Amino acid sequence: MTGPQPNSSAGDASRRSRKRRELALILPLCGAIVFASPVMDMFTGSTTSLGGKVAYIFGCWITLILFGIFLSRLLRPEVGNK
Amino acid sequence: MLSFNVLLSVCLVYVAILFLVAAVSERRANAGKLGFLQSPVIYTLSISVYCTAWTFYGAVGSAARNGLDFVAIYLGPTLVFLGWWWLLRKLVRIGRTQRITSIADLISSRYGKSSSLAVVVTVLSVVGTTPYIALQLQSLTLSFSVFTVDLQNAPPPQYTALWIAAGMALFTIIFGTRNIDANERHYGVVTAIALEAIVKLLALVSVGIFVVWGVASGPADILSRIDVDDFPTQHLFGARWVSLVFLSATAIVCLPRMFQVVVVESSAERHLATASWAFPLYLFLMSLFVLPIAIAGRDILPAGSNPDLFVLTVPLAANRESLALFAFLGGFSSATSMVIVAAIALSTMVSNHIVLPLWLYFSQNRNSATSDVRRLLLRSRRISIAGILILGYLYYIFTGGSDALASIGLIAFLGVAQVLPALLGGLFWKNATRVGATSGIVSGFVVWMFTLLLPSFNGAFLLSPETLQYGLFGIAALTPYALFGSEISDPLVHAVVWSLGINTALFVTTSLLTIPCAIERLQAVQFVNVFDRSISSRTFTSSGTPEELLVLAQRVLGRDEAYKMFEQESQLQGRTDGLPEASNEFIAKLERQFAGSVGAAAAHAMISQVSSGEAVSVEELIAVADETAQIMEYSSRLESQSKALAETAQQLTQANKQLQELGDQKDHFLSQVSHELRTPMTSVRSFAEILRDTEELDDEKLRSFSSIILDESVRLTRLLDEILDLSFLESGKVQLRKRRVQLDSIVERAILSSQTLASQSGSQVILEPSVRLYSLYTDPDRLAQVLINLLSNAIKYGTNDDPVVRVNARLTRTELMINVADNGPGIPKEAENQIFEKFARLSHASSAGSAGLGLAISREIAKNLGGDLIYVRGRHGSVFRIILPMVSSRIRKNG
Numbered sequence: 001m002t003g004p005q006p007n008s009s010a011g012d013a014s015r016r017s018r019k020r021r022e023l024a025l026i027l028p029l030c031g032a033i034v035f036a037s038p039v040m041d042m043f044t045g046s047t048t049s050l051g052g053k054v055a056y057i058f059g060c061w062i063t064l065i066l067f068g069i070f071l072s073r074l075l076r077p078e079v080g081n082k
Numbered sequence: 083m084l085s086f087n088v089l090l091s092v093c094l095v096y097v098a099i100l101f102l103v104a105a106v107s108e109r110r111a112n113a114g115k116l117g118f119l120q121s122p123v124i125y126t127l128s129i130s131v132y133c134t135a136w137t138f139y140g141a142v143g144s145a146a147r148n149g150l151d152f153v154a155i156y157l158g159p160t161l162v163f164l165g166w167w168w169l170l171r172k173l174v175r176i177g178r179t180q181r182i183t184s185i186a187d188l189i190s191s192r193y194g195k196s197s198s199l200a201v202v203v204t205v206l207s208v209v210g211t212t213p214y215i216a217l218q219l220q221s222l223t224l225s226f227s228v229f230t231v232d233l234q235n236a237p238p239p240q241y242t243a244l245w246i247a248a249g250m251a252l253f254t255i256i257f258g259t260r261n262i263d264a265n266e267r268h269y270g271v272v273t274a275i276a277l278e279a280i281v282k283l284l285a286l287v288s289v290g291i292f293v294v295w296g297v298a299s300g301p302a303d304i305l306s307r308i309d310v311d312d313f314p315t316q317h318l319f320g321a322r323w324v325s326l327v328f329l330s331a332t333a334i335v336c337l338p339r340m341f342q343v344v345v346v347e348s349s350a351e352r353h354l355a356t357a358s359w360a361f362p363l364y365l366f367l368m369s370l371f372v373l374p375i376a377i378a379g380r381d382i383l384p385a386g387s388n389p390d391l392f393v394l395t396v397p398l399a400a401n402r403e404s405l406a407l408f409a410f411l412g413g414f415s416s417a418t419s420m421v422i423v424a425a426i427a428l429s430t431m432v433s434n435h436i437v438l439p440l441w442l443y444f445s446q447n448r449n450s451a452t453s454d455v456r457r458l459l460l461r462s463r464r465i466s467i468a469g470i471l472i473l474g475y476l477y478y479i480f481t482g483g484s485d486a487l488a489s490i491g492l493i494a495f496l497g498v499a500q501v502l503p504a505l506l507g508g509l510f511w512k513n514a515t516r517v518g519a520t521s522g523i524v525s526g527f528v529v530w531m532f533t534l535l536l537p538s539f540n541g542a543f544l545l546s547p548e549t550l551q552y553g554l555f556g557i558a559a560l561t562p563y564a565l566f567g568s569e570i571s572d573p574l575v576h577a578v579v580w581s582l583g584i585n586t587a588l589f590v591t592t593s594l595l596t597i598p599c600a601i602e603r604l605q606a607v608q609f610v611n612v613f614d615r616s617i618s619s620r621t622f623t624s625s626g627t628p629e630e631l632l633v634l635a636q637r638v639l640g641r642d643e644a645y646k647m648f649e650q651e652s653q654l655q656g657r658t659d660g661l662p663e664a665s666n667e668f669i670a671k672l673e674r675q676f677a678g679s680v681g682a683a684a685a686h687a688m689i690s691q692v693s694s695g696e697a698v699s700v701e702e703l704i705a706v707a708d709e710t711a712q713i714m715e716y717s718s719r720l721e722s723q724s725k726a727l728a729e730t731a732q733q734l735t736q737a738n739k740q741l742q743e744l745g746d747q748k749d750h751f752l753s754q755v756s757h758e759l760r761t762p763m764t765s766v767r768s769f770a771e772i773l774r775d776t777e778e779l780d781d782e783k784l785r786s787f788s789s790i791i792l793d794e795s796v797r798l799t800r801l802l803d804e805i806l807d808l809s810f811l812e813s814g815k816v817q818l819r820k821r822r823v824q825l826d827s828i829v830e831r832a833i834l835s836s837q838t839l840a841s842q843s844g845s846q847v848i849l850e851p852s853v854r855l856y857s858l859y860t861d862p863d864r865l866a867q868v869l870i871n872l873l874s875n876a877i878k879y880g881t882n883d884d885p886v887v888r889v890n891a892r893l894t895r896t897e898l899m900i901n902v903a904d905n906g907p908g909i910p911k912e913a914e915n916q917i918f919e920k921f922a923r924l925s926h927a928s929s930a931g932s933a934g935l936g937l938a939i940s941r942e943i944a945k946n947l948g949g950d951l952i953y954v955r956g957r958h959g960s961v962f963r964i965i966l967p968m969v970s971s972r973i974r975k976n977g
Contacts, residue, residue, distance in 0.1 A: 021167060028165030035157045036327045050149070051305045054373065057153055061160065061366055068164050068359035075167060075258040079352040 020074045027067055034060045089229050089410070096411055097249065101416075103277050104257045104270035111269035119269050120349045122356035127276035128343045129361050130283070132334065133368055134214070134420040135221030136491040138282055138413045139390045142371065145376035146389035150888060154323055155491075156369050158330030160362040164728060166354045166448040170344060173335065175612050177345040185341040185501060186431045188600040192508035192603035192609050200435035202520060203501060206527050207338045207431060208470065210497025211424050213538070214337075215474025216481065218417035218654060219243040221390070223478075225413050228394045229406075243478055247471040250421045258426035259463045272347055274418075278415035283367060285412025289393055290371020292405055294376040297396065304374045307381045321575045329492065329578065331500040338427035339420060345506040346427075354594035402458055421471070426594035429466035480543055493534050494576055500526035500581060503589045511593075511604040518593030526585025529565075534577035537562045631672060647672075754921035754934075758801055762794035804935040808920070811942035818861040818946060825900070827890050828862050832869035836877060843879045843885065850890035856898060858966065860947055865964070868940040868951065869902065872962045875936060876904035882959075897949070900964040908960050913955060 035038055035057075043056040111119055118124060137155070144152040162169065173188075186207060188569045190200035223239045223246070257270045297490035298304045334340050339879070348354070379392030382399055393413065396405040441458055451931065481490070503522050507514035532545075532554075541547035545554075545562065554560035563573050598606065635644035651662035651671070662668055673689045769787040773779070779787075810816050832848050833840075840847050869889070875888040882905045891900045907916060918941050923932035937951070944951040951965040 024165065024167035028161045028168075031157075031164055035161070036319075036324050038319060040323075044150075044319065046597070050308055053150055054305075057150065057157075058370070061157070061173045061362075062718060064160065064164060065359050065362050065366060068362060071164075072355045072358050078357045079171070079355055 008013055010044050017078060020071075020078065024075060027064065028070055031060075034064075086226075086229065089226070089407075092407060092411070093414060096414065097253065097418075098569070100274045100277065101253070101256075102806055104274040107273035108257070108270035111481075114267075117271060122350075122353040122360070124273060124276045125343075125348065126351040126357040126360040126364065127279040128347060128363050129340070129357055130279035130368075131275055131339055131343055131419045131423050132337075132367070133279075133282065133416060134491070135218050135413055135417040136214075137222050137368060138286060138416040139225070139393055140371045140491060142375050142379070142392045143388070143390035145372050146380055146392065149677050150373070151326065152321065152372060153369060154326035155330045156365040158327045158332070159334040160365060161327070162334045162612060166358040169335070169509070170358075171351060172612060173341075173345050174348045174351050176509075177348065179612060180608070183346060183434060184427055184431045185336065185338055185505070186435050188341070188345075188506055188507065189501060189519065190435065192605055193504075193514075193519050194599055194605055196520075197435065197439055198515045198519050199516055199523075200431075201439075202523055202527075204428075204431040204435045206523060208428055208473070209527075210494050210500075211338060211428060211470070212473045212477050212494075213481075213497070213535070214473065214494035215421055215424060216477035217494070219247055219478045220490070221413060222417045224388070224391055225394055225410055228391055228398070229410070240479060240921060243475060244415075247421075247475045248600045250418055251425070251468050251471045253418070254425040254429075254467050255464045258422065258429070258467065259460055268426065270393045271426065272343070273424065275343075275419045278419045278551055279364070282415040283364065283413040284417075285409045285415075286368055286393065287371060287655050288405060289397060289409050290374055293371065293396060293404065296402075297378045297382065297400060298374075301374070304377050307377050322571075322572050325575045325578045326492075327494040327573075329499055332502050333454050335497045336498040336501045336505065337424075337495075339423040339433065340496070342423055342427040377702045382874050387762075409600075423476075423820055425467045425470050428470050429463040431768065432466040432469075433459050433462035437466070450573045458847040459871075479931050480539055490538070496574070496577055496581065497530055499578075500530055500585055503586045504581070506625065507589060507593065508606075508609055510610060512603075512608070512610050513598070514589070515591055515598045516590045516592045516602055517596040518591075521592045522585045522589025523541060525588050526581045529581040529584055530577060533562050533565055534573065534932075537772050539574070545876055554849065628664050631660065631664055631669070635672060662972075673784055681727055743950055752922055758921065758934075762798045762801075765794045766791050766798075801935075804939060807934055807940050808942060810941060811946055814946070816946055818864065820859055821863050822857060822859045823862045825856045825891060825898075826853075826857055826900045828866050829853050829869060829900075831862075832866050832873055833889070835866075835870045836873040839874060839877050840887075843877050843880060845880050845885040845887055847873060847877075847887045848889070850888055853889060853891045853900075856891055856893065858898060860966065864943045868964060869900070869941050871936040871940045872902040872964075875962075876902055876906070876960070879960075880904050880906040896968045898966045898968060900966070901954075903956055903959060905959040909953065909957075910954065911955075914955070917953060918951075 038055075044053040046054075107119055110117070141152045157934060174184060176188065180188075180191050186200045186203035189203045190196050193199050198484065220243070223243045226242050227239060254271075257274070258268060293305055294301055302765070303452075329346065335344070369814065375392050375396060376389065379387065379389060379396050383392070384394055393409050394406050397403070397409060430612060438459065453798065500523050503526075504514070504519035509518065536543065537550055541550055547810070550562055552558065554562075558564075558565050563576060564570075564581050565576065568576060568580070570579060585597045603884050632644060632648055635647065645660075648662055649660050651668055652658075652660050655665075655668075657663070739875050768897075769791050771783070773787055829849055833849060873887060873889075877885070880887065884905075889900070890902045890903075891898065893899075918937050920938045941951040944964055944966075947966060949964065952963050952965065954961040954963050
């Protein structure tokens with residue numbers, strides 16, 4: 001048989017792919033936790049200064065974006081294959 | 083201060099540039115020079131149509147009024163885009179595979195291509211978007227007023243809004259209705275919007291930089307200028323915050339314009355990977371300077387200044403007219419891009435789902451030429467664009483432009499959010515039904531109008547001020563801002579809870595109570611399992627490659643079979659790489675091969691997808707479903723038949739086994755009969771030969787030999803009689819002569835018959851009194867035959883020094899039992915199972931002279947009498963028990 005043969009590391013690739021997809025779910029969930037749950041109140045309560053609130057929101061926001069870039073690089077090959 | 087004419091000129095030049103960019107882009111696209119037009123950057127920038135005048139002007143106003151609340155409007159979309167893999171990717175995939183043209187088309191298509199549902203979503207979208215368009219007109223009018231306030235000949239705001247609406251309608255008609263194919267990308271419009279996205283971002287960032295480092299001396303200085311009394315210090319996290327995040331997240335997929343740019347205008351799924359972070363970054367940059375501008379506006383502008391205009395008034399206050407003009411262009415871009423895309427999306431929905439169905443319904447000639455339909459669609463879209471802008475203008479006029487920009491935007495957000503339950507249910511829940519979706523959307527729409535939209539007119543439209551205060555028809559439970567007596571102080575949160583709550587509850591409940599039709603089921607599978615079913619339609623291009631065919635073949639035929647087939651075909655084609663050329667002949671062969679596994683219709687659909695890139699039509703899917711149903715039914719029938727066959731085979735096996743056993747018994751029987759016959763026959767023959775051949779025999783020997791011959795003949799006759807009797811009994815053809823008799827008479831008769839034998843052996847036969855108690859309905863001769871046989875056996879095999887045979891009887895509830903017991907040695911345990919077999923004789927009793935058929939015959943007689951004959955191991959000796967059914971037994975009175 002000279003045709004294409006199944007890749008021996010197909011199982012590993014599948015596991016990595018599954019992990020990447022799980023990450024794709026975890027990231028927005030983390031965002032929802034830091035922005036739309038009582039967790040947020042711990043850092044933006046009435047005792048926190050406006051500067052502190054701004055730092056928390058924009059800090060979390062840019063961090064999520066950076067993770068988004070990372071995730072995008074991870075998932076791009078899978079989208080490209082389809 | 084800039085003159086109105088200069089402002090107008092700048093606007094016209096800017097619009098001309100947009101026209102130019104759009105025209106050049108269209109021309110390049112028509113020439114096939116797509117290049118950057120299909121880049122992820124353009125796609126991401128086009129999504130920024132989300133940032134409207136509300137974002138540009140209203141966000142600063144919101145920040146000045148409510149502090150950080152404005153950020154929530156950006157965080158919702160950020161979360162949705164970060165989770166692009168799960169929702170947006172699915173939407174884009176469905177959009178491509180189903181050739182979706184709008185959100186109404188998506189909902190309609192998912193729920194069985196329901197026209198009525200499409201109309202509902204279209205109406206909802208138009209009504210929900212109208213306040214948003216009004217918001218853009220209002221913001222633009224306000225921005226014009228900033229520059230023209232000192233001019234005596236400046237037109238009234240209504241006229242300004244009208245001219246703006248007319249200009250945007252013109253642009254949209256020219257570039258938004260060039261093609262009839264709504265699924266085709268609007269390259270010109272999208273590129274122009276991308277340019278506007280850059281302009282508005284740069285404008286806002288420029289104003290922000292100026293404020294932070296021009297007005298103030300840096301971020302720390304800006305933060306130090308915060309007047310704690312002016313900025314709210316309440317908790318950010320609360321019902322309103324969560325509602326804002328939720329609504330903005332919903333808007334990113336439910337707003338018609340957002341659906342248009344994210345799904346319909348998407349040219350490649352992979353662009354989402356870039357947009358997933360680039361769009362949130364865009365939003366981040368757009369919001370980064372909102373708070374500083376708001377703080378600076380509060381700080382340097384006089385009290386009472388409109389916060390919604392701080393983006394313009396702060397630079398103007400600092401005599402930075404050019405920067406203010408740039409900011410004005412940014413706001414202009416924000417508003418126009420939104421209106422243009424929204425008008426395109428809504429006009430497509432109106433023409434496709436309302437105008438065209440109506441035209442087809444009322445048209446006399448429904449099979450008119452295609453060109454007529456094309457012209458109709460173009461006209462209806464152009465008229466729809468004008469109509470939508472007129473609606474927005476009217477809303478602006480009715481509301482008087484008095485509301486804050488943010489509140490108008492939120493009204494629109496919640497309006498289109500009514501589609502969300504049906505949308506998500508359609509994507510992830512196969513049991514969601516058309517009736518459920520319709521009831522949910524309609525109910526949510528009505529509640530939204532009653533609790534938020536109509537009250538926004540402040541009693542000027544449909545709902546009177548009295549109704550707003552005391553409730554509909556004076557019923558307090560129907561007060562728009564306190565529905566059913568709820569005490570939610572924030573009108574937005576109140577409307578979110580009630581409209582989406584009722585919407586979702588009805589959607590889920592009705593879906594559970596109704597049954598989807600066939601096409602709904604098919605579409606549900608297509609949507610929910612889009613990644614399982616449509617991989618090929620995306621992966622396989624218009625020219626199917628051998629690799630693609632091999633992948634498909636492996637799925638259908640299995641790996642080994644697929645490789646084998648491909649290798650054989652490759653050899654036939656004279657190729658050495660194991661992959662044959664995807665010729666028509668090979669594809670036809672492959673389809674035939676598939677048909678053997680998945681049916682002809684499914685095979686055709688699958689091969690078509692790979693070989694020609696065709697999407698599976700509904701008809702094909704129905705054919706597949708029908709075929710699958712037939713196969714399942716056939717399989718079910720086969721399964722039941724197979725089960726029946728297995729049972730029959732088992733019965734046959736059992737019957738065969740019984741036949742073999744019977745055959746063995748027959749052979750054994752014949753062998754035994756031959757043996758039993760041979761012995762006396764040999765004796766008879768021998769003595770007959772002696773008598774014949776010996777001339778001189780004395781009389782004594784002569785008599786002796788003759789006696790032997792006679793005895794053996796009698797024995798032979800008896801044996802043959804017994805065999806015939808047994809055969810007759812076993813065949814069940816024996817004729818019984820039943821009558822009522824006394825048991826003791828039968829037993830006494832049997833004892834009398836055995837008396838001679840008993841006397842010879844010295845045995846004592848005792849008839850116990852219990853025998854005299856019963857009479858029975860039976861064949862006395864046959865029962866006596868059994869008793870004689872049992873008594874004979876008991877006497878013959880009795881080896882006790884004082885042999886005794888006892889006969890007694892006992893009645894149970896159902897049976898009469900007659901026991902014949904002896905005090906002999908008993909039957910060895912290992913021989914118990916053989917005593918009723920034919921020709922069975924115990925070795926030590928071979929001298930008894932029996933052929934071994936007595937017990938077999940006796941048991942057959944007992945069975946013919948409806949009972950049985952069993953052996954019971956006694957304490958001393960043997961007990962044979964005749965069991966007769968009670969129906970044939972009666973207790974004799976006074977025995």
